Amino acid sequence: MSRKPNHPLRALTDQERESLLSISRSYHEPAAHVERAKALLAVSKGCSFTEAARRAGRRSGDGVGQLVARFNLFGLRALETRHGGGRQPIYTDWERNRILQEFERMPDRERDGTATWSLSLLRGALRKAPDGLPRVSTYTIWAVLHEAGYSWQQDRSWCKTGEALRKRKTGVAKVSDPDGEAKKN
Helix, strand or coil: CCCCCCCCCCCCCEEEEEEHHHHCCCCCCCHHHHHHHHHHHHCCCCCCCHHHHHHHHCCCCHHHHHHHHHHHHHHHHHHCCCCCCCCCCCCCHHHHHHHHHHHCCCCCHHHCCCCCCHHHHHHHHHHHHCCCCCCCCHHHHHHHHHHHHCCCCCCCCCCCCCCEEEEECCCCEEEEECCCHHCCC
């Protein structure tokens, strides 16, 4: 026998019901969002929390009860994954955008000493900038770039194979590798 829920689900609006149906059928939404939408729809049809959990592929009706309580307070935002514990993020959205802004800027050979960014060169540029981040680490830069969808390994195609520009005492010289064509194939 199931117990009476502490927080019964409030009546869904038509827009909320349509959104939950759409999310529950989606193949593009995160799996956790789909499960939560299925559980909320099951509860709205009169299922117990335990039955709704079973239909959504979860084990505990208590989790569904907590989801219902969050949904009553926050609406569709209750489907989103919350911070799972651990250390809080140090950098704000502005600082993350500042890292991305600096990454997307083409480096100046004279000022930055490079034609392309590496993580350590990007860290140095961010630390020196007047509106920069004086304590940013290469790991933080990597994590921000990774969250933004950049893959550092795929973006390393910054020069032609077999050709490179090198600094010499007389200026910049173009150096060619005689085996460059063989390396391309």
